[in-house]
Amino acid sequence: MLIRTMLKARLQASFRIPTCWLLVKYWTEKENFMIEQIQPYKIEGVLQAVASKSYLQRALAIAGLAMGPTFIRNYNASADAIAAQNIISKLGAKVRGGSRLHIVPGKPDPSSEIIFDADESGLSLRMFSFIAALYGRAIMMTGKYSLLARPVEPLVEALLQCGIQVKTTNGALPLTICGPISKNKIELDGSFSSHMLSGLLIAAPLLEHDTEISVRNLVSRPYIAMTLNIMRQFGVAIENNNFRQFYVKGRQQYQGQEYSIEGDWSAAANFLVGAAVSGKVEMTGLNQNSLQADMKIREILVDFGAHVNVLNNFISVSKNEARPFKADLTDCPDLFPPVVVLAAAANGASVLTGTQRLIHKESNRFKSLLAVFSKLGLKLEPQGNDLHVFGVGSLQGGEVDSFNDHRIAMCAAIAATLANSEIKISNAEAVSKSYPDFFADLRKVMAK
Numbered sequence: 306m307l308i309r310t311m312l313k314a315r316l317q318a319s320f321r322i323p324t325c326w327l328l329v330k331y332w333t334e335k336e337n338f339m340i341e342q343i344q345p346y347k348i349e350g351v352l353q354a355v356a357s358k359s360y361l362q363r364a365l366a367i368a369g370l371a372m373g374p375t376f377i378r379n380y381n382a383s384a385d386a387i388a389a390q391n392i393i394s395k396l397g398a399k400v401r402g403g404s405r406l407h408i409v410p411g412k413p414d415p416s417s418e419i420i421f422d423a424d425e426s427g428l429s430l431r432m433f434s435f436i437a438a439l440y441g442r443a444i445m446m447t448g449k450y451s452l453l454a455r456p457v458e459p460l461v462e463a464l465l466q467c468g469i470q471v472k473t474t475n476g477a478l479p480l481t482i483c484g485p486i487s488k489n490k491i492e493l494d495g496s497f498s499s500h501m502l503s504g505l506l507i508a509a510p511l512l513e514h515d516t517e518i519s520v521r522n523l524v525s526r527p528y529i530a531m532t533l534n535i536m537r538q539f540g541v542a543i544e545n546n547n548f549r550q551f552y553v554k555g556r557q558q559y560q561g562q563e564y565s566i567e568g569d570w571s572a573a574a575n576f577l578v579g580a581a582v583s584g585k586v587e588m589t590g591l592n593q594n595s596l597q598a599d600m601k602i603r604e605i606l607v608d609f610g611a612h613v614n615v616l617n618n619f620i621s622v623s624k625n626e627a628r629p630f631k632a633d634l635t636d637c638p639d640l641f642p643p644v645v646v647l648a649a650a651a652n653g654a655s656v657l658t659g660t661q662r663l664i665h666k667e668s669n670r671f672k673s674l675l676a677v678f679s680k681l682g683l684k685l686e687p688q689g690n691d692l693h694v695f696g697v698g699s700l701q702g703g704e705v706d707s708f709n710d711h712r713i714a715m716c717a718a719i720a721a722t723l724a725n726s727e728i729k730i731s732n733a734e735a736v737s738k739s740y741p742d743f744f745a746d747l748r749k750v751m752a753k
Contacts, residue, residue, distance in 0.1 A: 354568025369393030435504030438484030495523030642716030702726030
């Protein structure tokens with residue numbers, strides 16, 4: 306049972322509704338501040354996976370550049386998806402519909418200033434910065450909240466490598482970008498993020514010239530495979546030489562499609578972990594041959610000792626053993642939060658590799674994880690690029706902050722499956738960035 310209480314001023318610390326044993330949600334309109342109070346529970350039930358925002362944002366970008374209309378099925382109106390949708394609208398696309406989105410490409414008004422607002426989406430900021438260069442005019446690229454604090458130097462450097470004119474605002478957002486992409490041989494550093502390469506790959510086929518792209522130190526290779534896969538489905542071909550060099554023919558054209566967004570392994574990992582440590586869940590809508598890096602959660606759950614059964618677009622996970630494990634999350638850093646919960650459930654030390662990928666997220670996700678789980682009584686020990694997690698099979702209750710990070714909010718909610726008392730999560734509204742219905746879906750599979 307969920308009870309919503311709308312308060313006009315600040316939280317009343319003494320306000321409590323005892324009839325809700327699972328979740329109590331407080332909201333202050335003035336502060337846009339939400340608290341979730343979650344009593345210990347176990348996961349039991351069946352869920353449909355939410356649509357992958359990584360696939361959705363890329364598909365929206367390409368649909369806005371295509372010839373002819375596109376229909377996107379399984380649309381999830383997260384804040385990141387809405388940001389991408391608003392940006393293609395700025396480029397003249399007409400977008401309408403709900404779970405089946407209808408996109409008709411267009412052209413921007415030549416007399417109007419164009420401002421792309423990526424909200425808090427790092428992918429939209431970096432991907433659309435390269436798409437902006439296709440229009441040969443000044444376009445402002447900005448964002449909100451945590452995105453304003455993220456480094457822009459790697460993005461600016463990548464744009465300059467392409468021959469794109471770019472101006473920062475005192476070394477930060479907003480950026481003013483003006484194309485064209487004038488160089489036909491481009492070298493990129495892929496060590497900070499794969500988003501810039503995805504943006505350049507999407508834009509390059511529409512150029513008048515062929516383009517050769519060389520990349521060094523590429524992280525999150527599976528996300529580039531995802532980008533190339535979507536481009537191929539929209540009718541564009543790129544020659545890929547082991548993710549080190551890409552040869553792109555110019556003067557190609559995307560073709561509008563009927564395109565279905567597959568389920569999101571990143572979001573599903575929370576429920577799968579919760580089931581592995583407390584009960585059982587069956588999830589539908591998850592492509593078992595997906596290119597998503599976060600599908601690695603299947604392998605990790607097996608190493609942990611959970612029962613894992615897989616069929617086409619279906620996975621069942623249930624509690625069994627609780628073994629410590631090792632996992633390299635360098636290519637799938639979004640798995641870190643739920644996997645820390647999994648490691649907390651094990652009896653012994655688990656080692657998670659790839660912490661350097663956590664610093665420039667919606668929060669400094671590495672520091673956020675240390676802060677949250679230290680409050681819940683978990684011993685964590687950073688060692689270089691590794692995080693050693695000393696699980697004892699349970700956690701304490703307590704008050705934690707999401708640090709306005711959607712993945713921290715979700716994993717804190719799942720941590721209550723191991724807690725001995727209530728976990729209170731501040732700034733829980735952060736989940737709207739990728740999964741607005743997360744807490745509603747969580748309620749569907751909560752059991753005493």
